[in-house]
Amino acid sequence: MNVRSQISMVFHLDKCIGCHTCSIACKNIWTDRRGTEYMWWNNVETKPGTGFPTDWEDQEKYRGGWECRNGDLELKSTGKARTIFNIYHNPSMPTLDDYYEPWTYDYQHLFNAPEGPDQPTARPISMVTGELIQIEAGPNWDDDLGGSPVYAQNDPNLKGLTPDQQQQLFAVERLVFFYFPRICNHCLNPACVAACPSGALYKRGEDGIVLVDQKRCRGWRACIAACPYKKMFYNWNTGKSEKCILCFPRVETGQAPACFHSCVGRIRYLGVLLYDASRIEELAKRPDEELVEAHRALILDPSDPEVIAAARASGMHDSVIETAQQSPVYRFVKEWKIALPPHIEYRTLPMLFYVPPMSPVMSNKTNGAIEHVSEELFHDIDDARVPMKFLANLFGAGHEAKVRYALRKQKAVRWYRRALTVGDVEMSVAQRMLTEADCSPEEADAIYRLTSLCTFDDRFVIPPSHREEAIQMMQDPLEHKQDTGFGFLSGPHRGM
Amino acid sequence: MAPSSNKPHAARRGQGIFLLLSSVSLLLAFPAAARAQQPADYFRQNCMSCHTIGGGRITGPDLKEVTQRKDRAWLTQFLQNPKVVMDSGDAYALQLQQEARGVVMPTVPGMTPDVARALLDFIDAESKLPKSQFAGLTITDRPFTSVDVAAGRNLFLGKRPLANGGPSCVSCHTLGTIGALGGGRLGPDLTRVYERLGGRKSVGTWLMAPATPTMQAVFRKTPLQSDEILPLLAAIEDAASKGRQADSSAQVNFFLLGFGGMMLGLAVLGTLWRGRFQAVRRPLVRGEERGAR
Numbered sequence: 001m002n003v004r005s006q007i008s009m010v011f012h013l014d015k016c017i018g019c020h021t022c023s024i025a026c027k028n029i030w031t032d033r034r035g036t037e038y039m040w041w042n043n044v045e046t047k048p049g050t051g052f053p054t055d056w057e058d059q060e061k062y063r064g065g066w067e068c069r070n071g072d073l074e075l076k077s078t079g080k081a082r083t084i085f086n087i088y089h090n091p092s093m094p095t096l097d098d099y100y101e102p103w104t105y106d107y108q109h110l111f112n113a114p115e116g117p118d119q120p121t122a123r124p125i126s127m128v129t130g131e132l133i134q135i136e137a138g139p140n141w142d143d144d145l146g147g148s149p150v151y152a153q154n155d156p157n158l159k160g161l162t163p164d165q166q167q168q169l170f171a172v173e174r175l176v177f178f179y180f181p182r183i184c185n186h187c188l189n190p191a192c193v194a195a196c197p198s199g200a201l202y203k204r205g206e207d208g209i210v211l212v213d214q215k216r217c218r219g220w221r222a223c224i225a226a227c228p229y230k231k232m233f234y235n236w237n238t239g240k241s242e243k244c245i246l247c248f249p250r251v252e253t254g255q256a257p258a259c260f261h262s263c264v265g266r267i268r269y270l271g272v273l274l275y276d277a278s279r280i281e282e283l284a285k286r287p288d289e290e291l292v293e294a295h296r297a298l299i300l301d302p303s304d305p306e307v308i309a310a311a312r313a314s315g316m317h318d319s320v321i322e323t324a325q326q327s328p329v330y331r332f333v334k335e336w337k338i339a340l341p342p343h344i345e346y347r348t349l350p351m352l353f354y355v356p357p358m359s360p361v362m363s364n365k366t367n368g369a370i371e372h373v374s375e376e377l378f379h380d381i382d383d384a385r386v387p388m389k390f391l392a393n394l395f396g397a398g399h400e401a402k403v404r405y406a407l408r409k410q411k412a413v414r415w416y417r418r419a420l421t422v423g424d425v426e427m428s429v430a431q432r433m434l435t436e437a438d439c440s441p442e443e444a445d446a447i448y449r450l451t452s453l454c455t456f457d458d459r460f461v462i463p464p465s466h467r468e469e470a471i472q473m474m475q476d477p478l479e480h481k482q483d484t485g486f487g488f489l490s491g492p493h494r495g496m
Numbered sequence: 497m498a499p500s501s502n503k504p505h506a507a508r509r510g511q512g513i514f515l516l517l518s519s520v521s522l523l524l525a526f527p528a529a530a531r532a533q534q535p536a537d538y539f540r541q542n543c544m545s546c547h548t549i550g551g552g553r554i555t556g557p558d559l560k561e562v563t564q565r566k567d568r569a570w571l572t573q574f575l576q577n578p579k580v581v582m583d584s585g586d587a588y589a590l591q592l593q594q595e596a597r598g599v600v601m602p603t604v605p606g607m608t609p610d611v612a613r614a615l616l617d618f619i620d621a622e623s624k625l626p627k628s629q630f631a632g633l634t635i636t637d638r639p640f641t642s643v644d645v646a647a648g649r650n651l652f653l654g655k656r657p658l659a660n661g662g663p664s665c666v667s668c669h670t671l672g673t674i675g676a677l678g679g680g681r682l683g684p685d686l687t688r689v690y691e692r693l694g695g696r697k698s699v700g701t702w703l704m705a706p707a708t709p710t711m712q713a714v715f716r717k718t719p720l721q722s723d724e725i726l727p728l729l730a731a732i733e734d735a736a737s738k739g740r741q742a743d744s745s746a747q748v749n750f751f752l753l754g755f756g757g758m759m760l761g762l763a764v765l766g767t768l769w770r771g772r773f774q775a776v777r778r779p780l781v782r783g784e785e786r787g788a789r
Binding site: 050053054055058061062063091092093094095097098136137150151154 | 772773774775776777778780781
């Protein structure tokens with residue numbers, strides 16, 4: 001057992017209101033520089049929709065992530081031979097248009113325009129070329145199905161849905177969508193790190209944050225093709241790749257990352273998971289239907305004495321093990337099993353998990369009156385407006401079992417709480433539903449508390465970084481002992 | 497310490513080499529007797545390709561008794577830099593140029609007033625002989641046969657290497673009869689070389705000892721053999737008689753071939769990589785619009 005710690009995340013999609021506050025918080029801190037205008041390290045997508053960059057989930061086109069070839073895990077986008085033959089033209093590279101051409105407006109024109117018969121307008125200007133442009137797309141062009149039917153109908157997750165289901169999904173009366181906020185998943189088996197020819201990308205040993213060494217990056221851009229979530233970005237100004245850094249300067253000082261901190265819906269949870277690094281390769285090779293379970297098997301119980309002993313042996317500080325024991329992520333993912341990894345079939349083992357969203361049941365329109373197919377408006381999972389298959393494509397590698405389990409448990413908790421607080425549901429029915437959903441009343445209570453009543457400290461359990469220890473690797477704290485004395489960085493000298 | 501002491505040391509060594517070289521050059525310069533024999537060699541290397549002594553005009557005039565035609569001062573000055581004298585509008589110089597059909601005598605390398613005087617003395621001496629060693633090449637006047645032409649073409653194209661190892665003509669020159677692509681473009685087209693240099697004899701003499709700096713550098717150590725010159729002349733005459741100058745059409749053909757080859761290459765690469773990633777969003781949107789219509 002090789003125990004490591006990873007700062008992991010849970011996004012509770014049932015709570016996301018799609019306000020994009022997270023994206024703006026991130027943009028204002030990190031990507032408001034020249035060359036990064038088009039980057040959105042954090043973005044919120046509307047599902048069904050093609051997201052950012054357009055259609056990123058279609059790995060037939062973008063060729064991101066890993067695949068099992070002859071019993072080996074190999075990158076889809078590149079390999080040694082492919083790298084050599086394509087070194088000056090990396091294939092599978094999204095174009096700027098697939099992201100969007102960032103723009104601003106010619107506001108000065110409003111003030112400086114010569115007198116004329118019409119009101120002056122602020123015309124859009126490209127932030128890359130500075131020329132006037134015709135805006136064709138934006139980073140969130142299909143927000144709230146704004147781009148439908150062009151964008152929503154091309155969502156790769158619609159694969160496997162019957163034409164009837166697909167048609168129903170977009171019928172106006174049944175129109176449904178949910179939000180899918182995304183940041184870098186800080187994967188356990190990151191394709192970007194594996195693809196980098198310069199060795200510039202690395203996964204931090206102490207907390208698993210994946211970073212780009214800006215000094216070593218040579219701009220080959222192999223990471224951009226390799227990342228299946230398209231969360232690697234190329235800064236055209238510096239000629240280096242950049243990505244979400246999980247606000248490590250904030251995390252190291254005990255603060256939640258900006259997108260987490262600013263989240264209006266409080267959908268984001270952050271905490272430490274302990275995992276067994278020695279089994280990553282073995283488990284990442286499992287067949288698609290076993291992947292979700294295999295991913296969970298990697299995560300270790302931080303209260304298990306054996307795990308604690310192994311964690312100490314690998315140099316982990318006791319305080320990190322303690323925060324791992326309080327981790328909200330561990331409870332969502334491993335104890336309650338209601339948070340699922342996105343697109344686990346890319347085999348990068350993402351460490352950001354999603355609680356799948358509930359949706360109202362389907363309805364029919366007869367003679368102008370809308371009738372719901374089920375009386376249980378918010379609780380009939382298989383008749384929900386978002387088809388189970390769609391969610392399974394997103395969170396279960398196409399297999400519905402794990403997603404159904406998570407939704408059933410959420411549904412049972414709702415009924416249980418309704419029986420307790422409203423009283424229009426028989427408690428015996430609610431109890432039966434809990435049992436069917438593999439949930440005890442205590443667990444239901446805990447889920448309810450962490451979902452609805454969670455405080456800042458419940459949501460973010462950030463491990464101490466022990467920078468005072470880390471700094472000792474670089475500097476000797478006793479270097480100036482018996483030398484400079486108080487208040488001096490360099491020794492005092494006689495005279496002026 | 498070591499690096500700083502290096503520099504003066506190197507300078508000292510440089511001085512030593514300079515002293516050695518200058519003493520060697522002094523040794524070479526002093527024996528005037530040895531230098532006196534050199535005008536013959538000098539004439540062979542630099543003058544013979546255009547001038548004879550008593551052999552009649554080739555590219556340049558016959559130099560027999562040249563000192564009686566014009567005074568030595570003028571000749572010495574002319575030899576220093578022919579072009580300057582011609583440009584000055586000197587009547588005699590212009591007449592010479594006209595006789596040579598516009599060919600300007602090149603400035604001869606290593607020509608000093610001393611060398612010029614020695615050279616004129618040498619020409620005087622040779623003029624008095626009944627037959628000078630520079631009376632010029634005797635080249636047969638017989639019409640060339642197709643066998644000669646074929647052998648000449650083989651030599652020109654390098655199918656038969658030159659006996660002394662010199663590069664074949666086609667590396668730098670072209671000829672009207674050697675195919676659509678022609679030969680090298682570094683040197684002039686040789687199809688009409690007879691008109692420029694003045695006939696079989698002049699060209700033959702030129703081939704014996706080429707006078708331009710480029711040709712000299714290439715052929716000084718690997719001269720053409722006399723049995724190679726005749727077939728080459730045959731090939732040149734053949735090209736002149738067929739009258740096609742390789743020039744413009746060959747250049748266009750060459751460009752077209754290159755352009756066509758490039759387009760073909762691009763087409764092949766485009767076909768090989770037609771499945772490559774180009775764009776996602778635009779085709780997606782365009783496809784939807786087409787589908788809707």
